[in-house]
Ligand SMILES: NC(=O)C1=CN([C@@H]2O[C@H](COP(=O)(O)OP(=O)(O)OC[C@H]3O[C@@H](n4cnc5c(N)ncnc54)[C@H](O)[C@@H]3O)[C@@H](O)[C@H]2O)C=CC1
């Protein structure tokens with residue numbers, strides 16, 4: 001069977017996902033496309049020679065009998081309405097992060113999904129499909145470094161535009177660490193604190209950059225995440241887990257090392273699209289395969305979307321109260337999501 005997919009939002013990541021479904025992955029076909037930027041969406045259909053219909057209304061796309069599954073890749077504030085609609089229509093939906101912009105909105109999706117008694121939602125936290133994080137998790141789970149005690153992480157982007165605001169360092173950028181780190185440690189967060197180091201001269205006047213977020217887990221593990229979105233030198237993701245018997249590192253992306261002109265060199269990627277390219281392929285291939293085989297979706301769930309949104313909300317409050325440790329109080333995970 002071929003999963004007939006409708007895409008809502010054809011910006012940067014929407015286009016990437018359309019291309020990978022069309023050119024790289026198997027078992028799925030783009031049959032419908034929507035974007036408030038009609039010209040751009042139609043241009044994509046033409047440029048990629050898609051056998052797809054343009055829908056001016058995203059809700060109509062979701063309800064169309066031609067569409068089996070929906071990809072929500074428009075901007076965050078519009079995710080909730082489209083995900084809810086898809087779930088109500090009992091359609092599978094892959095939603096880019098964030099699932100919704102508030103924890104309450106995520107809970108509404110969770111409740112609707114439980115009402116349908118079927119796992120229909122996968123959230124685009126692709127790092128859970130990254131070979132490096134998967135290998136790191138295996139190392140921890142096998143007990144190779146003993147019980148994890150401390151985790152140091154960094155999320156560095158070379159630059160961001162003027163529209164990027166201080167809260168986006170949490171909601172847009174660190175949200176990936178928020179999701180992947182508790183999965184990696186099989187743990188939950190209980191508190192968060194934000195501190196601001198000296199500001200880089202490369203950030204816009206309204207942006208606090210870099211930032212350090214300190215998080216504590218239920219098991220007592222202390223996590224520090226450096227978010228530095230104007231680091232200039234590259235797109236660099238770091239993760240180091242300090243255990244009682246050793247230390248485990250997230251592998252570096254495979255790049256060629258050269259010895260040349262009295263220097264040892266290894267390139268660093270500049271673009272987030274390249275850094276996790278295989279993880280994006282794997283997460284969407286898994287989504288398509290599970291639908292095709294009638295299996296339960298195995299990626300991040302709408303509950304994970306809620307957990308990330310709630311944690312992000314607390315981190316944003318912590319940004320506004322620098323140095324203050326704020327509690328993270330999560331609802332109990334329903335059996336449906338265990
Ligand atoms: N997993 C990941 O690593 C990444 C995830 N994202 C997430 O993907 C989403 C999209 O991000 P980008 O593609 O970078 O943004 P973008 O700004 O390049 O594209 C967003 C697109 O959505 C369209 N749009 C906005 N509101 C709409 C609506 N109500 N209905 C239909 N279309 C609408 C816009 O016209 C635009 O084409 C965001 O939620 C972002 O956080 C983005 C980049 C990487």
Ligand SMILES: O=C1[C@@H](O)[C@H](O)[C@@H](O)[C@H](O)[C@H]1O
Nearest residue numbers: 155157172173174176229272
């Ligand atoms: O999701 C992403 C972007 O939206 C975000 O703006 C970047 O900071 C992240 O590195 C990237 O993975």
